Amino acid sequence: MSITRTDPPGVAAMDCTVRVRSFPSAVLLGRFLSDNEPKIRAALRRGDIKTARRAVNGGSNGLNVFIAAMKAGRAFMQQRVAEDASQCVAALAGTR
Secondary structure (H helix, E strand, O other), rough: OOOOOOOOOOOOOOHHHHHHHHHHHHHHHHHHHHHHHHHHHHHOOOHHHHHHHHHHHHHOOOOOHHHHHHHHHHHHHHHHHHHHHHHHHHHHOOOO
């Protein structure tokens, strides 16, 4: 498993081994999600959120909260993509 991280501007990069030792549960979760990623992505492509949730946590506990979080995340990403595209168009228009 490889871990890729981009630090936010102004934050110094930390040594990877320090991060791994500091957050072993995050590494385990990352590995679990990575191992189950094909099942999760396939279920989400089919719109089968219940199966995706089951692949994430082994059951459907908290399914309503999971669905709400998925919808909020998708709405946020759509808005962000639209804002980024608008900024790119404005920047390109200013260069001509």
